Amino acid sequence: MSAQQELQEENLVLSLRKESAWASPYSLYQFQNFLCPAIHIQAVNNCQKYFEAKDNDVIVASFPKSGTIWMKALAFAIVNHQRLSTAEKTHPLLTSNPHELVPFLEFIYAGDIPEQNLLLSKVAEPRVFGTHTPLPSLSKSIVESNCKIIYICRNPFDNFVSAWNYFNKIKPADLSALPMDEAFEIHMLGYWKESIARPNKVLFLKYDDLKKDTNLYVKKVAEFLGCPFTEEEENNGVVDNIVKICSFDKMKDLNVNKSGTVGRGSVEKKNFFRKGETGDWVNYFSPSMIEKLSKIVEEKLSGSGLSFKEYYQNN
Ligand code: PPS
Numbered sequence: 001m002s003a004q005q006e007l008q009e010e011n012l013v014l015s016l017r018k019e020s021a022w023a024s025p026y027s028l029y030q031f032q033n034f035l036c037p038a039i040h041i042q043a044v045n046n047c048q049k050y051f052e053a054k055d056n057d058v059i060v061a062s063f064p065k066s067g068t069i070w071m072k073a074l075a076f077a078i079v080n081h082q083r084l085s086t087a088e089k090t091h092p093l094l095t096s097n098p099h100e101l102v103p104f105l106e107f108i109y110a111g112d113i114p115e116q117n118l119l120l121s122k123v124a125e126p127r128v129f130g131t132h133t134p135l136p137s138l139s140k141s142i143v144e145s146n147c148k149i150i151y152i153c154r155n156p157f158d159n160f161v162s163a164w165n166y167f168n169k170i171k172p173a174d175l176s177a178l179p180m181d182e183a184f185e186i187h188m189l190g191y192w193k194e195s196i197a198r199p200n201k202v203l204f205l206k207y208d209d210l211k212k213d214t215n216l217y218v219k220k221v222a223e224f225l226g227c228p229f230t231e232e233e234e235n236n237g238v239v240d241n242i243v244k245i246c247s248f249d250k251m252k253d254l255n256v257n258k259s260g261t262v263g264r265g266s267v268e269k270k271n272f273f274r275k276g277e278t279g280d281w282v283n284y285f286s287p288s289m290i291e292k293l294s295k296i297v298e299e300k301l302s303g304s305g306l307s308f309k310e311y312y313q314n315n
Contacts, residue, residue, distance in 0.1 A: 032137045034187070039110065039264070044133055046109035050116065051139040057147035058128045058225060060102060061135075063187045065162040066154035067207035069272045072102035072130050073246040075150060078222045079126045081229070086241040093245050094254060097269050099262045104130045105139075107263055135190040148225055151191035154207035155311035156297050157281035157290075162274065164284070169271055192306050200224075208278040208311050214243045248276030278311060 028035040036044060053059075060075050062068040073093055077086055084091055092101055108119045108129075123129070131138065142149070154162075195204035203224045210217045218239050222228050229239055244250060251257055252273035262269050285293070294312065301307060 034134050034137065040106045040132075043106040043109040044137055046116065047105045047133070048137070048139050050113070051105060051109065051141060053139065053141040053145040053147040054125070054127065055146040056126045057142075057145070058126060059105075059138075059142055059147060059149045060128065060130045061138075061149055061151045061191060062130070062132060063153060063159065064132055065166055066159050067152045067210070068130055068132075069098045069251075070207070070210070070246060070248070070276075071150060071152040071205070072098040072128065073251065074218060074221065074242065075128050075225075076101050077242040077246055078218060079128060079225055079227060081222070081227065081233070081238060081242065086238070086245045091245065093251075095256055097257055097260075097262050097272075098251075099130070099269075099272070102128045102130050104132070104263070106131065106133065110264055134187050135194055149191070149194075149202045150221060150224070151195065151202060151204050152207060152210075153188050153191075153204070155278065155281075155308040156293060157285065157308075157312045158208070158278055160293065161281045161284045165274055166271060188306070189300070189304055192304060196305070206308070208308075211278050214247075215239055218242055248273065252276070281312070 028037055029041060030036075031041050031044070058075055058079055060068065060071050062071065076098065077084075077091075077093060086093070103119065103123065109116055111119070135143070153159075191202055192204055195202040203221065205217060205221075219229060219234075233239070257269050257273060260269050261267060290312070297308060297312075
């Protein structure tokens, strides 16, 4: 990054309101109506300015710790299913971490322009990217082109526990329900409403539904992306193989995911695979925490048509 760019970035960060939140080892700032880690502010800005979406791009959007890596792996396997067989030992998902095959836009656009171009040139078509950025802050070309967006979310109780465990590994933190508030309003509901307004543009999925019947959702995603499975492919186990290669146990057990780091923050790859279950939150929440978070969830989602009750009520 040039000295001028560094100065611009510093000035931008200084002009924003700093917030305290547990859900990040980084400082969070109020930026374009969402809480953005300082390290991503310039990248979100750059992405808005420079990213040109292609019509065959796929964007996997999510709030952190809601199943991003799983959906990245599934989307990669699905869009490439005609040219890369998941039955082969050479399938890229067996030798690369999904965050490497499907890079975050915030990662690509964190560097200067030559670096952005270099990283972009390494992504093979059909390109699949990840993003944690809310819909209103995405590059206009993503929203206006014919590229597809898959949004993956998770019941807020498990999302919370997953994030808490993950960030605790990086930095000790207090357990508090505050950031969920922001996640509902800005993140989840933004993509949820767009998925209703433009169902061919945004596919809205819940991690928990996917866990219940992965085969069904793999077929739905393939149809949404315009690359459905033929009957012959289904009979030949193509869908089953995709489900298997992307399963938690399989991915967690791969050497490529057991050691080494990924991304600019050099996150240890093993930290992306913890339990991979729905319902683990019961081991963490006290009755008063359940009451508090249920209230926030219901208040925020009220009238939206979106609900996670089946994943946290009657526990
Ligand atoms: S990140 O850092 O935002 O990219 O994290 P993210 O991938 O969104 O979420 C991590 C949680 O997803 C679980 N995980 C999986 N679940 C099901 N299947 C597969 N293949 C899979 N891979 C990762 C991971 O274990 C984290 O959830 P928890 O509840 O902490 O186990």
